[in-house]
Amino acid sequence: MKSVWFKNHWRRLLVDMHIPDWDPSFLSKLDPEEYVRRMVQAGVTSAMVYTNSHVGLSLYPTKTGAMHRGLKGQDFFGRVLDLCHKKDIAVTAYHSLVFNNWAYVNQPDWRIVGPRPGLLGSDRYGTCCPNSPYRDFALAQTAEVCGYDCDSLFFDMTFWPRVCYCPHCIERFRREAGTEPPRVVDWTNPLWVQFQRLRERWIVEFAKLATDQARKVNPKMTVTHQFSTMLHDWRVAVPFDLVDACDYLSGDFYGESIQQSIVCKGFFSLSPQRPFEFHTSRCLDLHDHVTTKSPARLASQAFLAPAHGSAFMFIDAIDPVGTMNAGIYDRIRSVFDRMAPFEPELGGQIEADVAVYYSAESKFDPADTGKSTADDTLSDRPPHWLAVVGACRSLQTHHVPFAVVTKKNLAALDRYQVLVLPDVLMMDDEELAAVRRYVQIGGSLYASFRTSIQKPDGTFRREFGLADLFGVSLAGPMDPALNFFSPAGDEFRKWINPQDHLIHFGGQLPVTIRNAKVLATRTKPYTDPGRGEPFGKTFSSIHSNPPGPAGTEPALVAGTFGKGRVVYAAGALEAMEHEVNQEVFAGIIETLLHRPRWIRVRAHRAFEVTVFDQPERKRLVVSFLNTNPEFAGVKLPVEFEVRAPEGSTPAKVMKLSSREAVAFKRDGQYAQVAAEGIDTFAMFAVEYQ
Secondary structure, eight states: OOOOOSSSSSSEEEOOOOOOOSSSTTTOOOOOOHHHHHHHHTSSSSEEEEEETTTEEEESSSSSSOOOOGGGOHHHHHHHHHHHTTTTTEEEEEEOSBBOOOHHHHOOGGBOOOSSSSSSSSSSHHHHHHHHHHHHHHHHHHHHTTTOOSSSSEEEEEOOSSSOOOHHHHHHHHHHHSSSOOBBOOOOOHHHHHHHHHHHHHHHHHHHHHHHHHHHHHSSEEEEEEEEEGSOOOOGGGOOOGGOOOSSSSEEEESOOOHHHHHHHHHHHHSSSSSSSEEEESSSSSSSSSBBHHHHHHHHHHHHHHHHHHEEEEEEOTTTTTTHHHHHHHHHHHHHHHHGGGGGOOOOOEEEEEEEOOOGGGSOOGGGTTTTOTTTTTTSSSSHHHHHHHHHHHHTTTTOEEEEOGGGGGGGGGGOOEEEEOOOOOOOOHHHHHHHHHHHTOOOEEEEETTBBBOTTSSSSSSTTHHHHTEEEEEESSSSEEEEEEESSHHHHHTTTTTTTTOOSBBBBBBBSSOEEEEEEEBBBSOTTSSSSOOOOOOOEEEEEEEOSSSOEEEEEEEEEEOOOOOOOOOOGGGGGGGGHHHHHHHHHHHOOOOOOOEEEEOOOOEEEEEEEEETTTTEEEEEEEOOOOGTTOEEEEEEEOOOOOOOOOOEEEETTEEEEEEEETTTTTTEEEEEEEESEEEEEEEEE
């Protein structure tokens, strides 16, 4: 029977050990007893422990590869495993796939061969191709590791670090596609897109082989793969189907709070089992070995986990000789001690009014078309991702509970009042049918820019695939020039007040009205700033490009379809970071909400709110997280009204850190609460009957 250790181990820690052995002092002071003492000192309930690392050297006696010479034959992993279990600390074995310097050096035929020669971006990382005989080596090492009685196995780096043109990949593509793999990025060419889809299929196939090998050797153990690739662009070629090789989702992230919020919501939607886990470093980032984040920043990042019902893992890094900084573990303990009281309160179903759609097939930039796969100017900021982030940031700062959903969640769209399709570049017929049904029966839709024009095989539709929902028809190719959204009515004018126009740099599609109301029109500047004409009549204002005479072409429209409502924007206005764009997007969402909201909040925009329903305990759990550590120690007021589930009324409100009752007013299904000032995190239980 498979272990369920991850259901009740919330405080987790990983110590990075990517240390080579060219210096005899490296890892010479690595002490298993000291290592476990630090785990206990930090108050962890689960430790992720290295079996190998990106350098490819094993930290246990191996028969398939090479052991780190600094260990002098000591079975570090096995000893730490035994000591942790004696302390009731669950152990996840860390194992690096694809990134393996030892294999790269000793088996040149296994190497990933990029579009140009050389190692991955530097002289540090040697990477091996899953289509080469490296696959057999990786599976043999997996069998070795799974011979230990560990609780779980985490495979790191299960992705393509770059496009591979090794002989094994070329031969496999010839066999499956009948031609040479393309070397020019072209998102309008079905052959290029086929190459990308095969790369995705190959990496999932490799992941499933590794998972199956682990389960064969140790059926009790859980298995997961690095899923930080959820946020990475097309080059890593990891589709969301990778979750099929995982028992739960896990990944490390280093961005701002909105990134980690999106991750948690995406993991909640995708994880085969919960809780999932996310990791981040105690240092500023992985490239800084010494600078520890402030206590406020550590706490702010860590508390995103309980706010989303997630486990959390800190990442430290060993010093090359194998020593650890004892003071760091006191700081980690201080955060974990603050989190521990909330652990019994976690669980349930996250409730949201809005779902933001995230498309694995749309993680590319059409502007890269025509560039070589070796081109350093390939974009790493896909426009779909920027639109996802912008939409989520606006919802976060306006305290609108939101979910992040994918194609795997199409059957559950009815849970949400509003579905957001932010510049979704590629959609298949299954997605179109699900969205059409959702709106037909009463759901609300916001969609922007190129949504539904292109199919996932690279071919284009002659018309928006959702034109009947949008109420507009495509009238021509994208205009990449500077544009403005100009009010066509009072609603849009109110959203941008006191401005007269909303500037937009991201390109816009010309559209014609079919059956929709125009909320804003497209206005062009007096001159095209990209035209590059000689000095003269090339500008209307020397420093900027003001809007010219107001245009009449529709840019933002609203309409109905079946029982639902739809707003379509001809440019992804939600993608821009300006606060006014956030106000406009939030205003649009407000018009699309058609049922009572789960929660209404009056608080500083730094707070993010989440709502979980726990019907078995007949309560809602409401969490507030201050996402801005600049306000550390500053208690900010929060007022909220939270709605009990249909058919019930609120009976009691309790602050879960102290388990003290909180005064509230009942207004039908809503409990109205004026909370005491909150600095970093607060969690409330709203019991209903």
